[in-house]
Amino acid sequence: MDLSSINPVLLLSALIVASTPILLAALGELVVEKAGVLNLGVEGMMILGAICGFAVAVETGNPVIGFLGGAAGGAALSLIFAFLTQYLLSNQVATGLALTLFGLGLSAMIGQGYSGIQAPRTADIDFGPLADIPFIGPVFFTHDWVVYASLFLVVAVWYALTRTRAGLILRAVGENHDAAHALGYKVVRVRMLAIAFGGACAGLGGAYLSLVRVPQWTEGMTAGAGWIALAIVVFGAWKPGRVLLGAYLFGGISVLQLNLQAAGVKVPVEFLSMSPYVITILVLVIISADRSRVALNAPASLGRSFHASS
Amino acid sequence: MPRPEARFQPGPMGRPAKQGVSTVKRRTLLATGAAAATAAAFGLPVSAQSPTKVGFIYVGPRNDGGWSQHHHESAMKMAAHFGGAVELVEQESVPEGADAERVMTQMALSGVELIFTTSFGFMDATSNVAAKFPNVKFEHATGYKPAANVSTYSARFYEGRAIMGHIAGKMTKTNKIGYIASYPIPEVIRGINSSFIHAKKANPDVEISVIWIFTWFDPAKESDATRALIDQGVDVILAHTDSTSPLATMRDSGAEVYGFGQAADMAEFGPKPRLSSIIDNWAPYYIDRVQAVKDGSWTSVQTWHGIKDGMVGIGDFSEEIPADVRAEAEALKQSIIDGSYHPFTGPLNKQDGSAWLADGEVADDGALLGLNFYVEGISGDIPS
Structure with a gap:
C-alpha cells in the first residue's frame, strides 16, 4: 500500500469535477419537487x-x-413533461419514466454524427495569485466557470426558496396547491416554470459530462447519473445544502475509491466499489434522521395533479 | 404476424414441469414457435427466398466506439457478404442478467436461427435459453460453457496485450503503468498478466496499478479511473472497457500520458495519446458460421483465434514511439504470428511466488481459459 501516492489536492480537485453534473441535476429536481x-x-x-x-x-x-445549448435542450424536453402533466393531467411517474426513455433515444439519434469528435475545451478560470495559495489555491481556484456557477446556484436556490416571496409562492404551490390556487396564485404557471428550471439544470449537468468530465459524446453516457441525482434530493430532505453535501460525498467517494485501488490499498475491491452508494445514503439518512422534521420538509402535494376545477 | 408468446403461456418457462405430458406439450409448442429454425435443423430444404435470420445481442450501444461497435460492424459486413440471404436482427444495450434471457427468448421465438451473444456476462443466459431451444444455434463470445447448440468463440487478445505491454514498458517515464479493468474474469486477468509480463521484460522497474470499475461501459467512470491513475503518476494506461473515454480523458488532461485503442483502432486519438491498438475482427468468423448454418453443417465448436488468423488486429504504431521500439514491437508481433513465441512462456511464477511455468514451458489453453491469478510482481488482489 502506498497512500503517499494519493495527492489530496488532485483528489479534491477531481472530486469537484465528478460531483458537478449530479449536483446540478439534483438542484434542479429539488426546485421541481418543492x-x-x-x-x-x-x-x-x-x-x-x-x-x-x-x-x-x-x-x-x-x-x-x-x-x-445543453440547458435549452434539457428545458425543452422538460416542457413536454410539463405540458403532459400540467395541462393533460397525465400521471407524473409514468410520464417521467417515459421522458427518460424518450431522452435516451432522442439523444442517440441526434448524436449519430458526433461520436469520436473533440469538443472545444472549457478553460479553467484564471484567478491569478489566488491559485498560488498553497493547498487552497489548487483545490478551489483552478476550476472552470460551471463549477462556480453550480455552487452559486446552491446558495441562490436556498435563498430563493427560503428568503423570497417567489420562493414562498413556489413552496405554497408544492405544499397545498388548492390553497395556493384559492389565494390567487397560478399553480400551473409556477409549476411550468419550476419544471423548465429543473430541465435546464439537468441539461447543464449533462453538458458538463460531455464537455468537461468525459469529455466526448458517447451514447448512453450518463449511465444512471440522473437516478443518483433523484435519490440525493430525497435523502437530502429537499435542502440545497444537504443536496450539495450528498452530491460531493457521492462524487468524492467515487473518486476516492478509484484512487485507493490505484494506490493498492488492501481493502476488498467489492467494498470499495459499493462504498459511494452506501456511505452517501448512510450519511444523508443519519443527518435527516429526525423524521418529524423531514416529513415537514417533504412537499405535501408531491406528485399530485392539479386542476382548477377540483 | 402471430404472437408466439401467447401460445407459450401454458407451460411456464423456467419452472420444471411436474408431469411428462406438460413437458412434451411445451416442447411441441417451442418447436412450433421456432418453425423456421426447426425446418433448418430437420434438414428440410430452406427455400432460397426466405432469408436466414441471424440475431446479435450487444452489451453496449452499437456506436460505443469500441467493443460493441466492432461486433456490430462485423455483423454488418457479414450481412453485406450474404446480401439479401441474411436478415439481421440486432438488440443493443442489453443488460447482463434476466433481461438478456428475455431478449434471447424473444429472438428464438421469432424465428432467428443463429444468435450471437457478444458479452461474457451473457454466458449463463445463453446456456439457459439454449437448453430451451435445442433447434436454435447460439454463439457466445468469450465464454467457456459450450453445449450441443452453443459454440463459444473468442480472440487471443492477450497476444495483442503482449505487444501493448512491451510498448508501455518502453514508453513509461515514471515506471508506472495503469490498467482499467472491467470484471474479474479470465479474459481480463489474462490481459493484465500479459501486459505486465511484457512491460516488465521491456523495463524491469515497471509497476502496474489495476483499477476495477465493474462495468464494461460507463464513460464517466472510465474517465474518473483514468484521471485517478494520471493523478498518481501513471503515464501509460491500458483500458479493458468498451468506450473511448479513457483516451479522450488522456487527450484533454494536458499531461504526458499514453494509451491504446481497445477493441477498435481508435485512430482518431493518434498519434498521441493513442500509441497502437488491439482491433477485434469478427467478420470472417461470422461469415463462416452463418454459411455453416445455411449449409446445414453447423456444429458446436470452440474457437480461439489470435493475430495469425486475423481475429486480433494490431493497429498502426504511432510516430510517438521511437523507431527501435517500433521495430521490437513488430518483431514481437511476427514471432507470435509464426508461432516461435507464446506470450505465456516460462519461467513464470504466480503472484505468491510459487512456480507456475518452468523455463521454456508454455501455458496450455485450458490453464489460460480459466486463469484466475496474477503473475509475480503484480500487487493487489483480484476481486472474487
Whole structure:
C-alpha cells in the first residue's frame, strides 16, 4: 500500500469535477419537487443536455454557448413533461419514466454524427495569485466557470426558496396547491416554470459530462447519473445544502475509491466499489434522521395533479 | 404476424414441469414457435427466398466506439457478404442478467436461427435459453460453457496485450503503468498478466496499478479511473472497457500520458495519446458460421483465434514511439504470428511466488481459459 501516492489536492480537485453534473441535476429536481411535481425524467433530460451541449459547442466552437445549448435542450424536453402533466393531467411517474426513455433515444439519434469528435475545451478560470495559495489555491481556484456557477446556484436556490416571496409562492404551490390556487396564485404557471428550471439544470449537468468530465459524446453516457441525482434530493430532505453535501460525498467517494485501488490499498475491491452508494445514503439518512422534521420538509402535494376545477 | 408468446403461456418457462405430458406439450409448442429454425435443423430444404435470420445481442450501444461497435460492424459486413440471404436482427444495450434471457427468448421465438451473444456476462443466459431451444444455434463470445447448440468463440487478445505491454514498458517515464479493468474474469486477468509480463521484460522497474470499475461501459467512470491513475503518476494506461473515454480523458488532461485503442483502432486519438491498438475482427468468423448454418453443417465448436488468423488486429504504431521500439514491437508481433513465441512462456511464477511455468514451458489453453491469478510482481488482489 502506498497512500503517499494519493495527492489530496488532485483528489479534491477531481472530486469537484465528478460531483458537478449530479449536483446540478439534483438542484434542479429539488426546485421541481418543492413545487409539488415529481419528474423522474432527470436521466433523459441529462443525456439530452449532454448531446445538445456537445453538438452546440462543436458547431459554434464556443463551450459557453454549448452549455447554454445543453440547458435549452434539457428545458425543452422538460416542457413536454410539463405540458403532459400540467395541462393533460397525465400521471407524473409514468410520464417521467417515459421522458427518460424518450431522452435516451432522442439523444442517440441526434448524436449519430458526433461520436469520436473533440469538443472545444472549457478553460479553467484564471484567478491569478489566488491559485498560488498553497493547498487552497489548487483545490478551489483552478476550476472552470460551471463549477462556480453550480455552487452559486446552491446558495441562490436556498435563498430563493427560503428568503423570497417567489420562493414562498413556489413552496405554497408544492405544499397545498388548492390553497395556493384559492389565494390567487397560478399553480400551473409556477409549476411550468419550476419544471423548465429543473430541465435546464439537468441539461447543464449533462453538458458538463460531455464537455468537461468525459469529455466526448458517447451514447448512453450518463449511465444512471440522473437516478443518483433523484435519490440525493430525497435523502437530502429537499435542502440545497444537504443536496450539495450528498452530491460531493457521492462524487468524492467515487473518486476516492478509484484512487485507493490505484494506490493498492488492501481493502476488498467489492467494498470499495459499493462504498459511494452506501456511505452517501448512510450519511444523508443519519443527518435527516429526525423524521418529524423531514416529513415537514417533504412537499405535501408531491406528485399530485392539479386542476382548477377540483 | 402471430404472437408466439401467447401460445407459450401454458407451460411456464423456467419452472420444471411436474408431469411428462406438460413437458412434451411445451416442447411441441417451442418447436412450433421456432418453425423456421426447426425446418433448418430437420434438414428440410430452406427455400432460397426466405432469408436466414441471424440475431446479435450487444452489451453496449452499437456506436460505443469500441467493443460493441466492432461486433456490430462485423455483423454488418457479414450481412453485406450474404446480401439479401441474411436478415439481421440486432438488440443493443442489453443488460447482463434476466433481461438478456428475455431478449434471447424473444429472438428464438421469432424465428432467428443463429444468435450471437457478444458479452461474457451473457454466458449463463445463453446456456439457459439454449437448453430451451435445442433447434436454435447460439454463439457466445468469450465464454467457456459450450453445449450441443452453443459454440463459444473468442480472440487471443492477450497476444495483442503482449505487444501493448512491451510498448508501455518502453514508453513509461515514471515506471508506472495503469490498467482499467472491467470484471474479474479470465479474459481480463489474462490481459493484465500479459501486459505486465511484457512491460516488465521491456523495463524491469515497471509497476502496474489495476483499477476495477465493474462495468464494461460507463464513460464517466472510465474517465474518473483514468484521471485517478494520471493523478498518481501513471503515464501509460491500458483500458479493458468498451468506450473511448479513457483516451479522450488522456487527450484533454494536458499531461504526458499514453494509451491504446481497445477493441477498435481508435485512430482518431493518434498519434498521441493513442500509441497502437488491439482491433477485434469478427467478420470472417461470422461469415463462416452463418454459411455453416445455411449449409446445414453447423456444429458446436470452440474457437480461439489470435493475430495469425486475423481475429486480433494490431493497429498502426504511432510516430510517438521511437523507431527501435517500433521495430521490437513488430518483431514481437511476427514471432507470435509464426508461432516461435507464446506470450505465456516460462519461467513464470504466480503472484505468491510459487512456480507456475518452468523455463521454456508454455501455458496450455485450458490453464489460460480459466486463469484466475496474477503473475509475480503484480500487487493487489483480484476481486472474487
